[in-house]
Amino acid sequence: MLYGKMSSYEDIMKLALERGFYFPSCEIYADAPAGFWEYGANGVSMKNKFIDLWRRELVRHDGMVEIDGSQIMSKSVFIASGHIGNFTDPIIKCIKCSSIFRADRYILEETGENVPERMADEDINAIIKKHGLRCPNCNGEFGSVSRFNMMFKVGIGPGAEEAYLRPETCQTIFVDFPRVFKTMRGKLPLGIAQVGKSFRNEIAPRQSILRLREFYQAEIEVFCNPNKLDDLPKFEEVKNTFLRLYDQGSITELTADEALRKSLLPNKMVAYYLALLNRFYLKTGIDVRRTRFRRLSNEEKAFYASFAFDYEVETSVGWLELVACNYRSDYDLNRHAMISKHNLEVIDPSDQTKILPHIFELSMGIDRSIYAILEHSYFEDRERDDRIILKLKPYLAPMLFGVLPLMTKHGLSEKAQNIYSKFKREFDTFYDESGSIGRRYRRLEEIGVPFAVTVDKITMDDDTVTVRYRDTMQQERVSVSQLRQFFQDALFKSYQNI
RNA sequence: GCGACGGUCGUCCAGUUUGGUCUAGGACAUCAGAUUGCCAAUCUGGUAACCCGGGUUCAAAUCCCGGCCGUCGCACCA
Structure with a gap:
């Protein structure tokens, strides 16, 4: 790997503050409460692309349906969910x-x-x-x-009717399940996905976006027939995916298939989704050699889970839980059916039996994932080149390329602005003519921009530009007319080659 | 929430011990200009901060009280 120094929490924090990835909420006020953070321009761009990747690799890949539910939900929901009783x-x-x-x-x-x-x-x-x-x-x-x-209570309307901010996004999925299943002509197993905010009144929020009171989750709830957890033909496509399973102090790396045969995983349904999740994180650029699926003990797992794996990643602040993979059985639907007095059973079309589906969930923390990607992508070399490089995958970088005139004279500015205008609606790109060319390259590297387009005097003669690669600093000449194709290919290849 | 320590430009740091010389200094970053013209060059100039509130005092970045935030430890962690 380029450069020896491991990145630290402080490095990432500094970068986030200086370059607008994230920063404290309400920071100009002294009474700003802890546990609330904002995403700045670069952070939002990266987060949006992370979510797009999640959609491609999990939601679309598996034919799931996505919903977007309310953040405020009635008290009954949480009586049913157990959050009011248990928490x-x-x-x-x-x-x-x-x-x-x-x-x-x-x-x-x-x-x-x-x-x-x-x-x-x-x-x-x-x-x-x-x-x-x-x-x-x-x-x-x-x-x-x-x-x-741990839930935030809110008062609805003039009567201040008791309601709560959801402590996990999945509750909207559970209560919406009957309608979504019907309207989307659902068949089991059915994945219902949601991205959104959840709220927990943490006693001690810490470490910026690693432990927030208001945070983003990307959750997937797979509704399945509990009698058919091993009846899953699509498992074949992922059976050779390597998984790193942690148990009793050591990590075993083996394929999903082997894990099943050795009974390290309970069934194909679970193995399949853990494999998909693993493939997703591979594409985020996180170093998967520093990740593991950890099976939780009975004491650790949540009250609703019959078994649970945490997907964890090793960072400078220790092992960080990114995704909770819980087999929630029929706990949630059962409780919601009971409290709401609605029958939530459905017909499994494959054998026309009526069942209350079980649920296996992948509950992903987006903020923590963003942090982990940043930390695993951060490289610096103070001794040699004095570079800080964020080696983000091109499809996750806040910007795909910058357009830079080598100098502002001889009409190069105008030419470069022209090129920028041509592409700004299609790609995330920006124009910069301030400072020396080297300085501008460094600025781009620091926020992870994988390419720089430089307009020089030759451009004025033959309409070619140089494209500089962030990681290698190498350049190649590309005709302006070929740039669109070049960047489309670059995005596609970087995505395909993993 | 508790305890210890801390909080000064965007970032890092000096100044606080011993109140006044602080109209708060430096480095990097940033902006404008000059110069160079493919890898954080140089020069000139600019923007920019004492966490908030109260108190003591002729005078507070500095001392005192309260709050907020941060780091670490304890506790908590669906």
Whole structure:
């Protein structure tokens, strides 16, 4: 690889701030809350292209349907989903030093007494009193139990009717399932996908876009017949895809097929989607040798999951969870059917049986993925060339090429602006005549622009330009009339060759 | 949320110990001009900051209080 130094969180943070990939929300105000970040121009462009890639490699590839649902959903949705019952944690606060503890855990730890999830606050208070529990930090007394929920509550309309910002995008997919299945003439298995924002009131948001209170998810919910998880002909096309499975401290690399035969994966349905996911991340330019699928233990996995794999990537801040792959069984549809009193069963057309589908999901964190791509693409060499290069794939780079006149004299500016105008609606490109040519090349490299088009004196004679390659710094002469084809090919080839 | 430490141009840093000489300095970046004309060259000039609020004082970037944010640790993490 080019250059020795590993990129760090600080490098990426600095680049993001200086070059407008992302930055803190409301930053001109002192009361700007933590956990909210904005994408700037370069960040948005890259994020949009990431989502496009996700659509190509997963949604379209697999014939899924995509929806775009509301971010605010009714209270009933979250009663059904379990977020209100399971995620209002009882907490106790020390009156003296203000330390906060999970009441149920603390009581269990100190007394061995089990606190059921739905125990009333008064009963919990009584237990604390009975055992005379005090703050372990300062021996102060505890105040009475209060509730903390990770969801943001909102009041709808003048009556302030209780509703919540969704803590995961998938809930809209679940509640929309019957209509989407009908209107899209659905057949099992059916993938329903969604990109959008989710909201969690994290206690301690940290590390910029790695742990946000408002964040982007790209979720895929595959609705399937639980009796046919191994009846999946399309598995053949991915069976030789290599997967890196992590278990008991070590990573095993083997094909999806082998993983199935060794029972490291439960069925073809899961193996198929993990393989697709792996292929997708290969195309993002993340170094897949630094990724793994980690099977979660019973203690780690979410309450709705019967088994779960996390797709993780190694970065300078440790292993980062990018995608949660959960087998949610019929938990969600079952609960929504029960609470809403709608029958959510469908006919599996393949054998005309009526079933409540099971769900396997790929829940992707977009912000973290963007970060991981940036970090794995960042290279610098301070000693030799003093270059910082973001080696983004051309189809993910914020800009595909810059148009630069070698000098501003002899009509070169005008010629270059002409070329820029010709392509600006078709490609992400921009014009720059400020500073020396070398400086302009460096600026492009730093935000990952893979090509530079330079207009020189020869251009004025024969209408050719030089195209410079970011990674090699090599140049070739291309006729202006061939530029469109050149960039279309470049995009296509970079995409095909992976 | 708790604890420790910190917060000065876009970025990094000096200045805070001992209040005044700070009308806040430098480097890089950026903008304009000159010059060169294919890899961060040079010269000239410019833009640009003391996190917010309150207090002490003749005087606050500097001291005090509160808040916010950041880093780390604990806790949390669907």
